[in-house]
Every structure is written in structure tokens, then in C-alpha cells.
Amino acid sequence: MKPQITTLHSLAGLRSALRRLAHRAGLSVELRYRLALSATRVARAELAAGRPVLLETVPPRPSGRADGRPGEGRAGGGPGDGAAEGRLVVRLHLPHAPRRPSLEGLPLPAEQLPGTAAVWRVPAPVPSAEDTGRDDPPGLVELLEEELSAAVDRADALAEDHQRLKHELAETNSGVLALYVQLEERDEQLRQAHGRILRQLEDALRPPPVRVPGLEMAVHYEPAEKHAPTGGDLYDWFVLPDGTVHITIVDALGHGLTSTRSALNVTHAVRTLALEGHPLESIVARTDEVLATFDHELMATVQLVRLDPDSGELVLANGSHPPALLVREDGESSLLEVRGRGIGFPLPGSERLLRARLDPGDLLVLYTDGLTESRRDPREGELRLARAARRHRHLPIEEIPAAIADEMHTVILHPDDTVALTVRRVRG
Template identity: 75%
Template structure:
């Protein structure tokens, strides 16, 4: 195959001008001329910038043969002094794809136009204007594509945002439903105060974790057939539903034994015997209290539980420490009962260790508890347990479930019967 055109170029301007005219005379469309010129300029730029010449070779479209018939114009760009031959990787991404031939040559083959070759010889300005128009048309098309993609992305983002909002709303609905379910569970686990003439009662419960408002700290209170009020406070080992189940087992067993008439001093030991057969890992501290609303007589039995605090109407405080070991402990049971008396205005505070051990020093917690109970003892009973807990737990270093339960003896109103 004979090369009919060969020119040497030392500047990009000269190379581009030669390509413009060569492609126009061969009938190459303005778009293809633009792509060819841009591609060749990229390949030759480094050589020309370095001062090394490049050769432009072309096989016109009029030559015969199978190879010639396959293309309107074959263009070779030769880099004779290039330090390295053009690589296939270096030719990727060109506006007009090229072929790498053996030696320092890059080849483009352009197809013949449908309407034949051009007949007029336009000036350089006309060639540039035609190619510029083609470039602008291409830029407009790219701009339209970009605008379309931007619109689609905006719609996608709007859809994602709407989905995110829906998920947030759904999540909030689930949280509210979860909260209602847990509050219902709490109400089922924590009975309301007993209403009996001569006594006021209130309770405050605070979970260790806000998102898991059940734990092993439970209480129970009810009236025995003889009119005595029975109170149980339980702290089962652990947190969450497992400890809740253990604490429920204890409170149910204690209620059953108490209503069956078992002596108060025997109930902790009997509870351990009943539960040991099916809950081998159960460990729980227990405090049992009996109060006669008429006389104010107070009896306590204990099983490893923190002592109750008695706050007299004049502000004097004392700890009611009854000895004993809890359910699941070695040698469980109450060693002896502790007896005292509630006079009018006296306040009894029962609690779990989460109240006084928030600073890991039970003695400090007991001092803070006494001071808090003294300050709030004359408030309405409904707010006393929460006020005590807020003051005692102002600094929490060790988070734990907490129960604070208060009972105050009052003079019964005229005509009020013992319940």
C-alpha cells in the first residue's frame, strides 16, 4: 500500500490545519473532523511541546483495494523521535478511537460519507466554524444529558428523602407503640397503692436503662384478711426480662404464702423452697413489711435486703435493720422479726439498693437518703418517692433499677372504715 500524503509538523496549529483540510477534502463530516483533530492533537501534544516533530500520513479515499474500500480516509500519526511507543492504555478515551500499529504510529480509519466527498475547497475559517458548530451541538447534547441526569438524580433524592421521612414516621410510631406496650406491662407488674384508712402510700420506679423499663426490682402490696397491710419489696439479680420473671416468681410466691396464713418469719425460707425446684439460678433480696393501720404496729422480715428507713414526724430518722438471707442465698430465711410502731405523721421508706448505691458507697447513700426524707416528709405523699430518688441520685456512678416506696400514717377521717 502506497502512502500518498506525508507532511511533517512542529506545532499543533499546523497539524490541526492539515487535518482539517485533509478530512474535508475526503468528505469526512464536521463531527468526525472535530473528533479526529481533537484525538490527534492529544496524541501529538507531548511531542510537539517537547520540540520533536510528528509526521502526518494519509491514504486518500480514492485508492483501490479491499483495505481502501473499507474506509474513506486512513490517517497515520507517526512519532519518530518519541522516547516510547504509544501504548494501548494511552489511546483509551480518545474522542475518535485509534489503532496502535507496530512502531511509533497511531492510525485512524474514517468511514465514507453517505453523500460522497466534498467538491468545494472551503477556507480555514469555514472549516473551523463548521467544526465549532458541531462541537457546540455536541456540547448542547451533553448539557441536555447532564440536565436530564440532574433532574433524575433530584427526583431520586426526593424519593429517598420521602422514604427516609416515612421510615422516621414509622419508627416513631413503633417507638410509641413500644412505649405503650411497656407502660401496660409496667402497670401489670406494679400494682397501684393500697387504699386503706389511716395510711398513705406512693411509689417511684426508675429503670437502669430507659429503653428497657423492666427489671428485677418489683414490689407488691395488699390487705390481709385481718386488715393488716402486707408489703413486699424484691430485688432479683440481673436486669431485663429474665430478672423481671424471677422477681415476679418471688412476689407471687410471697403473696400466696401470706394469704395462706404462713407466719411472716417463715415466708422467705418457704419462698426459697418453692422456687428452688424450677429456678435454680434465682437470687433475690426480699423485704417483707406488715402494718396495722389502726394501731400503727410495724413488723419487718428481711432476706439480704437494704434496711428500711423510718422518719418520725419531727424529722428524726433511723434504719430498721432485720437480719436474714435472701432467696437463692446460702441458708435463706429471716433470722428474727423487727417490731416498731408508726405514729401519726411518721414516714416509712422502703427501697432497693439502686437508690443508695448509685455512688458505690451504701453508707453515703443512706446518709443522703435520711437528709432527703427529712426535707420532703411533709409533702403530699404522691411526690415524696420521686423527690427522694431525685435528690439521692443527683450523681449516678453506678446505674441500677431503683424502687422507692413510702408509707405515711395519718389520722383516719371521720366515718372512714378500716379496709
């Protein structure tokens, strides 16, 4: 079939011509308005400038010919530019355009031809030979109404899809919300179970105060990390066969379960040696000897205290640990410093024993360095500790360690495990 070429001078004429030929070719309504809209966009600038455009069309070839011969393989004259059977070919020529038209983003994609032309090759039903003689297209208004009706139907379908998707999304959101609630409840159950296990672990690691006539004792422990309430700061207290009270304070290097294991090794070794009757001045060095054989990386500071509840006699040994604080009933305070090196240090052991006396109403404060570390220096932290202990010394004994820790931790360099242990002698 020969190409049909029409010269057009207006957008309205171009749209009308394309709609009619698309209808004759049997294109769907959607393809029809996509083709018209795409060609309009390509030709708009030329027609607005008063320059005509050429519309060349090659309809689909009928499926049979009157003479019985097969149809020609190509139409339109030039090699490779004709219509294959079952395709409507539409070429839009812009003979006076100064540059090639842009074909980006068209509703119906087009091919760029050499020069200033675009071509659309649209699949179309192949008409029979009888159909070609009965072409009576509807008017332009009817075509537009048909396209409008199709657009309305498409919009209604999209609205139904949108409503269905909203309903499905609401159901999904409801399910996800219910799942979040279940997960939150499960997390809360796990947190509670985790907390119970950790409290049981703490109770197993940290013995309750020893009940001895003439002494009041209390302790406060605070981990560096709330979710891991075990660390290297431990204590132990027990009564020796002679009635004196033994107290051990340990600060093992590091945090978490590894340092907890190291601190437990130290407290157990010290307890064993003390109950076997080893002299207090030798226990730090002996503990290092015992543990060095199976814990080569262990490093810990340690402080040992012996207290006679009847006489108030106080004896201290030290291995690199912060000094104890003694606060008299009248508020006078002093640090009980003993030189020594801790477990895992070179030449471990306490260089001597320090002896003092705890009179009725006096308060002894034992602690790890997490209590006194401040933004300046250790001595500044020790002075603050003395002031805090003097202020809180008359509180009930079970409240004193936490009150001191709360005041001290208003100014800290960095979070660290903390033990604060207090002993007060009472009148008999």
C-alpha cells in the same frame, strides 16, 4: 492505497492536516475533533521544542476498484500495519523525541508503536471508487465552525439532559420527603401504641397503692432503659385478713422480660404463702423452696414488711436486700437492717425479724439498690438517701418517691432499675 506522509513543524499545521484528512475520510465531527485534539497532545512537546513530527495516514480503501480486482489486504508496506477496509489509520511519528510519548487520558485512545510513534485506527465509512475523484474539502474555517456548532449542539443537549435530571431528581426528592413524612407519622403512631401497651403492662405488673385508713402510700418506678420499662425490680402490697398491710420489695438479677418474670414469680409466691398464713420469718426460705423446682437460675433479693395501721407496729424480714429507712417526724433517721440471704442464694432466708414502730408523721422508705448506687460506696448512698428523705418528708405522699429518686440520681454509678416506695402514718 499508499500511505501519505507529511512533515509538520507547528501545532496549527498538524491540526489543519488532521481535520482535512478526517473530513475526506467521512469521520463524524466528534471523531474529527477528538482525533485532532489527541494528536495535538501527543506532539505538543516536540513541536514546542522545534522538532518536526511526521504524520502518516492510510485512508479507507474504496469499496470497488476500476480493474475489478479485490483490494489488497494490507497497505503501507509493513506486515500488520496497514489499513483494514473501513478504517482510517493515522500514525504520528516523533523521530527526534528522547522518550516515548505518554498516551494516557487522550480524548481518542491511541496504540503505542515500537519506538516513539502512536497510531489511531478510526472506523470510517468506506468511499466508493467514484467518490475518490470528487474530493473538494471545505476550508479550515468552515471545518472549525462545523466543530463549534457540533460542540454547541452537544452542550445544549447536555444542558437539556441536566435540566431533565434536575426535574426528575426534584420529583424524586419530593416523593422521598413525602415518604419520610409518612414513615415519621407511622413511627409516631407506633411509639404511641407501644407506650400505651407498656403503660398497660406496667399497670398490670405494679399494683396501685393500698388504701388503708391511717396510712399514706406511694411508689416511684424508673427503668434502667426507657425503651424497655420492665425489669427485675418489682413490689407488691396487699391487706391480710387480720387487717395488717403486707409489702414485698423484689430485685431479681438482670434486666428486661426475663428478670421481670423472675420477680413476678417471687411476688406471687410470697403473696400466696402470706395469705396461707405462713409465719413471716419463714417466707423467704419457703419462697426459695417453691421456686427452685422450676426456675433454677433465679436469683433475687427480697424484703418483706408487715405494718399494723392501727398501732403502727412494724415487722421486717430480709433476704440480701438493702435496709429500709425510717425517718421520724422530727427528721431523725435510722436504717432498719436485718441480715439474711435472698432467693437462689446459699442458705436462703431471713436470720431474724426486726420490729419497730411507725408513729404518726413518720416516713418509711423501701427501695431497690438502683436508688442508692453511687460513685463511691453503698454507705455513702444510704447517707445521701437519708438526707434526701429528710428534706422531702413533708411533701404530699404521692410526690415524695419521685422527689427522692430525682435527687439521688444526680450521682449514680450506672443506670439500674429503681423502685422507691414510701409509707407515712397519719393521725387518725
